[in-house]
Amino acid sequence: MTNPDTSNQQEQYNLVAKKFAERLVEFRAAAKQASSGVEKPAEALFPAFDRTGLGVAREFERMGNKPVSDELQSRADALGIEFEHIGLTLGTVLHGIDLKKTLPSELTKLVRDTLLARKVIFFRDQNLSEDEQVAFAREFGDLDAFPFGKPGSNPYILEIAHGPQSPGTENGWHTDVTWMEKPSLGSIAQCVSVPPYGGDTLFADSYAAYQGLPDDVADRLQHLHGINDYQIFLMGRGAGKLPDDIVDGLKQELPFGVSHPLLRTHPETGVTGLYIHGGFLRHDSLFDISSGEALSAEESKQLVAVLLKQHGRPEYTCRFKWQAGSIAFWDNRAAQHYAASDYFPHQRLLRRVTVSGDKPFYEPDQMG
Numbered sequence: 001m002t003n004p005d006t007s008n009q010q011e012q013y014n015l016v017a018k019k020f021a022e023r024l025v026e027f028r029a030a031a032k033q034a035s036s037g038v039e040k041p042a043e044a045l046f047p048a049f050d051r052t053g054l055g056v057a058r059e060f061e062r063m064g065n066k067p068v069s070d071e072l073q074s075r076a077d078a079l080g081i082e083f084e085h086i087g088l089t090l091g092t093v094l095h096g097i098d099l100k101k102t103l104p105s106e107l108t109k110l111v112r113d114t115l116l117a118r119k120v121i122f123f124r125d126q127n128l129s130e131d132e133q134v135a136f137a138r139e140f141g142d143l144d145a146f147p148f149g150k151p152g153s154n155p156y157i158l159e160i161a162h163g164p165q166s167p168g169t170e171n172g173w174h175t176d177v178t179w180m181e182k183p184s185l186g187s188i189a190q191c192v193s194v195p196p197y198g199g200d201t202l203f204a205d206s207y208a209a210y211q212g213l214p215d216d217v218a219d220r221l222q223h224l225h226g227i228n229d230y231q232i233f234l235m236g237r238g239a240g241k242l243p244d245d246i247v248d249g250l251k252q253e254l255p256f257g258v259s260h261p262l263l264r265t266h267p268e269t270g271v272t273g274l275y276i277h278g279g280f281l282r283h284d285s286l287f288d289i290s291s292g293e294a295l296s297a298e299e300s301k302q303l304v305a306v307l308l309k310q311h312g313r314p315e316y317t318c319r320f321k322w323q324a325g326s327i328a329f330w331d332n333r334a335a336q337h338y339a340a341s342d343y344f345p346h347q348r349l350l351r352r353v354t355v356s357g358d359k360p361f362y363e364p365d366q367m368g
């Protein structure tokens, strides 16, 4: 039975709500009339206190307000390739390609240009052997072997395997192998087995994430670098802490602690993106490359926390659901990724190959 007092309160509330809504509609209509003919820039449409959506809008505008250019689309059409875009500014499935076959050069170029335009691309139902996957990757450059994981029978394959005794650990936003002086340009991963639920990988647009930063944060980043190393691979994983002789030998062969900018100019597109790996970057290591001055540990850590949070905003992301035989090819210079660790104790197996890259740099003038 309804309480009469509550019922009266509800009626009173609804009267006020409806009256106020009518007044607001009138006010907004009048304001719209007064400003008719004046198109507001995107900056004025998004709230000043939250630039997330603006970052996406700016990036889409940079792309010509289209997922891909007309020129790229017409080349795809001519080659019989169908694009399935899964995000506004990143992520496209390419249908109509059999990667087991040697690709004609115009198709390889289309794949590369689509990667540059869309930051991460996907293929379904490929089921490549290890050697076929490596051969496909070689179409895009030299390859980087990976010293800290389990290789497949082909040494350029890294197995990313999780199951009942090893939950997924790639669930932090990152771009791959920033401990290298020349981090890999991109990674090509094929799914071999999927858990019954979950196990998706999320990708985030590093260009949009940069363009969506508050101005004061973007300004602060202009000359900042940080030191990256592979310390997390040396401790407490799998068989436990590595013996000193292995660690010492490794550090003599592979530089331990390399400096990279937090903003990176893409060497092929010229666009600026955020560039950070939260696991390899020493969070207290930020310094100004122009003056050589180090930030205080506190400011450095705070800034890193802001940047990692920025990349995780859902607006910048697309989400890929793996099937056995699916392939993802991501551009480490333009996107971050995050593998959801939500399927334990089930098994998930990916095989990854990485294409060699170049030394990250930042040239502010390349992008307006």
Ligand SMILES: [Fe+2]
Pocket (backbone or CB within 6 Å): 170, 174, 175, 176, 337
């Ligand atoms: Fe990764």
